[in-house]
Amino acid sequence: MDKVKIFAPATVANVSCGYDAMGFALQGLGDEMFFSKTNSKTVTISKIEGAKLPFEANKNVAGVVALNMLKDSDADFGVDIQIFKNFKPGSGLGSSAASAAGTAFAVNQLLNNKYSNLELTKFAMQGEVTACGSAIADNVAAAIYGGFILVRNYDPLDIIQIPSPSELTATIIHPQIEIKTEDARKVIKSEIPIKTAIAQWANVGGLISGLHTNDFDLISRSLVDHVAEPQRKHLIPHFDTIKNAALKSGALGASISGSGPSIFALSKSTEIANNVAEAMDMVYKNSGIDYNIYVSKISKLGTKII
Amino acid sequence: MDKVKIFAPATVANVSCGYDAMGFALQGLGDEMFFSKTNSKTVTISKIEGAKLPFEANKNVAGVVALNMLKDSDADFGVDIQIFKNFKPGSGLGSSAASAAGTAFAVNQLLNNKYSNLELTKFAMQGEVTACGSAIADNVAAAIYGGFILVRNYDPLDIIQIPSPSELTATIIHPQIEIKTEDARKVIKSEIPIKTAIAQWANVGGLISGLHTNDFDLISRSLVDHVAEPQRKHLIPHFDTIKNAALKSGALGASISGSGPSIFALSKSTEIANNVAEAMDMVYKNSGIDYNIYVSKISKLGTKII
Numbered sequence: 001m002d003k004v005k006i007f008a009p010a011t012v013a014n015v016s017c018g019y020d021a022m023g024f025a026l027q028g029l030g031d032e033m034f035f036s037k038t039n040s041k042t043v044t045i046s047k048i049e050g051a052k053l054p055f056e057a058n059k060n061v062a063g064v065v066a067l068n069m070l071k072d073s074d075a076d077f078g079v080d081i082q083i084f085k086n087f088k089p090g091s092g093l094g095s096s097a098a099s100a101a102g103t104a105f106a107v108n109q110l111l112n113n114k115y116s117n118l119e120l121t122k123f124a125m126q127g128e129v130t131a132c133g134s135a136i137a138d139n140v141a142a143a144i145y146g147g148f149i150l151v152r153n154y155d156p157l158d159i160i161q162i163p164s165p166s167e168l169t170a171t172i173i174h175p176q177i178e179i180k181t182e183d184a185r186k187v188i189k190s191e192i193p194i195k196t197a198i199a200q201w202a203n204v205g206g207l208i209s210g211l212h213t214n215d216f217d218l219i220s221r222s223l224v225d226h227v228a229e230p231q232r233k234h235l236i237p238h239f240d241t242i243k244n245a246a247l248k249s250g251a252l253g254a255s256i257s258g259s260g261p262s263i264f265a266l267s268k269s270t271e272i273a274n275n276v277a278e279a280m281d282m283v284y285k286n287s288g289i290d291y292n293i294y295v296s297k298i299s300k301l302g303t304k305i306i
Numbered sequence: 307m308d309k310v311k312i313f314a315p316a317t318v319a320n321v322s323c324g325y326d327a328m329g330f331a332l333q334g335l336g337d338e339m340f341f342s343k344t345n346s347k348t349v350t351i352s353k354i355e356g357a358k359l360p361f362e363a364n365k366n367v368a369g370v371v372a373l374n375m376l377k378d379s380d381a382d383f384g385v386d387i388q389i390f391k392n393f394k395p396g397s398g399l400g401s402s403a404a405s406a407a408g409t410a411f412a413v414n415q416l417l418n419n420k421y422s423n424l425e426l427t428k429f430a431m432q433g434e435v436t437a438c439g440s441a442i443a444d445n446v447a448a449a450i451y452g453g454f455i456l457v458r459n460y461d462p463l464d465i466i467q468i469p470s471p472s473e474l475t476a477t478i479i480h481p482q483i484e485i486k487t488e489d490a491r492k493v494i495k496s497e498i499p500i501k502t503a504i505a506q507w508a509n510v511g512g513l514i515s516g517l518h519t520n521d522f523d524l525i526s527r528s529l530v531d532h533v534a535e536p537q538r539k540h541l542i543p544h545f546d547t548i549k550n551a552a553l554k555s556g557a558l559g560a561s562i563s564g565s566g567p568s569i570f571a572l573s574k575s576t577e578i579a580n581n582v583a584e585a586m587d588m589v590y591k592n593s594g595i596d597y598n599i600y601v602s603k604i605s606k607l608g609t610k611i612i
Binding site: 017018019020021022150151152153158160162188189190191192193194197198199200201202203204205206207208209212213218221222227 | 323324325326327328456457458459464466468494495496497498499500503504505506507508509510511512513514515518519524527528533
């Protein structure tokens with residue numbers, strides 16, 4: 001294979017109670033990327049549309065991932081990358097993770113599938129270091145594996161795929177304000193009460209069990225975040241109003257996507273997810289803040305060839 | 307039904323990473339209890355074998371549960387209780403929970419199954435208040451529902467049954483030293499680092515997923531307790547040696563049962579569980595401490611009529 005065009009999904013990390021441990025991939029929102037072999041033995045980025053990102057390979061998330069993979073595999077070719085971003089960096093929807101995961105997946109295609117999904121996740125995590133300073137796995141793992149994932153452990157890295165009901169549909173609102181990942185992390189206290197921690201891991205257990213058994217009521221009861229949401233929600237205008245509107249419209253639960261500012265809701269049908277989208281729209285349409293709303297099934301495939 | 311004889315299982319609470327949120331019931335170890343209707347409209351305890359426990363109904367765990375149920379249901383009869391304990395109070399194996407759950411289950415039989423399992427758990431929790439001062443649910447819920455349970459929430463109470471592989475077998479060593487539940491709780495710090503909490507709920511998620519999918523490797527990797535075990539293990543002589551011996555013999559994991567002093571291990575076959583029992587025996591046999599060792603499958607039924 002000398003060239004490959006791929007779709008790299010947007011992803012929702014944390015998933016309410018699953019702070020820093022869970023994520024899922026969206027089917028209907030993501031970047032397109034085009035990769036072709038070159039004779040240069042290096043990495044070039046010849047086109048970037050939809051966002052202002054560096055063209056220098058060693059400063060670009062996709063470039064860094066590709067450079068590391070070519071070096072690790074001692075490849076006898078180079079790669080040219082074209083990036084077509086369909087959602088904005090800084091959204092809390094894993095923009096850098098899509099670039100990193102998309103590159104890891106695509107370069108692996110050019111290398112005849114030399115690497116496992118776990119290895120691709122590790123390469124993509126190096127891209128996350130370039131983007132936000134730390135090697136976080138939740139977004140990139142969701143983008144590579146698809147569906148719901150659990151980052152059970154970092155050292156050694158252990159990614160668990162969690163099945164989910166096929167009807168499960170996400171509604172996302174992206175208010176176009178800036179929250180830097182680093183700033184959002186700073187508001188999280190370094191210690192939490194043991195009682196809060198117990199309540200949180202009981203909900204993680206409930207969410208994982210509900211996903212395994214297609215138990216929408218259990219999923220709904222478990223989508224409660226006692227840790228990050230209470231500390232971060234003030235960073236997002238109208239968070240409580242959006243969340244209440246989503247729940248009132250029938251959503252199973254709603255919370256902050258990653259470190260925000262996007263807010264996600266999960267619903268048990270596309271019809272309800274569309275109602276949730278309308279309710280979110282009603283809250284924001286006179287707010288004076290630009291925003292986008294997306295409705296999408298969960299992506300079972302993650303990054304894929306198109 | 308005018309009389310009923312039941313088996314009330316011993317239970318393991320916490321289950322390593324699932325501190326204060328998970329529990330499971332043993333098939334091969336538990337108390338026998340005999341209940342018969344009387345005309346007195348009150349509760350009497352006419353026999354207690356195997357442990358020194360109060361005969362006054364309002365001071366006895368079983369008596370308290372029975373009294374509350376008769377009152378709540380406005381029953382036109384009384385109950386006499388005979389208790390045959392097969393494992394000792396203070397073991398960390400849910401001795402009071404077995405009495406409480408067994409009574410809740412049996413009196414419900416005499417009441418023609420008036421109450422749901424959730425309601426029975428609430429009645430049994432009142433017995434736990436009598437025994438240890440707090441209305442904890444993990445042992446009693448495991449004893450009533452059977453199998454593995456998750457206490458997802460306390461208010462309102464939400465008990466989730468988690469399936470488990472039929473081959474899963476527990477090995478328990480009960481060193482006959484005294485650790486009071488209240489004392490064991492005091493050593494747990496009231497705050498924990500957020501990083502520790504994340505690692506813990508990632509393991510809870512992994513354990514729940516592994517139980518759902520019969521993935522023994524995942525169960526094994528997830529049976530890691532970053533919270534209670536490190537703070538409590540010094541209370542149990544030879545804990546590290548016992549745990550290492552269990553793992554070396556093929557156990558999937560091992561940790562403290564409830565607040566101790568019993569230590570449990572889980573294995574993927576009875577053969578391995580027996581090897582683990584031998585290894586535990588080797589560690590304790592010259593210790594000068596009295597101990598019992600049990601090997602048991604997980605009870606799928608919990609409390610049952612015999």
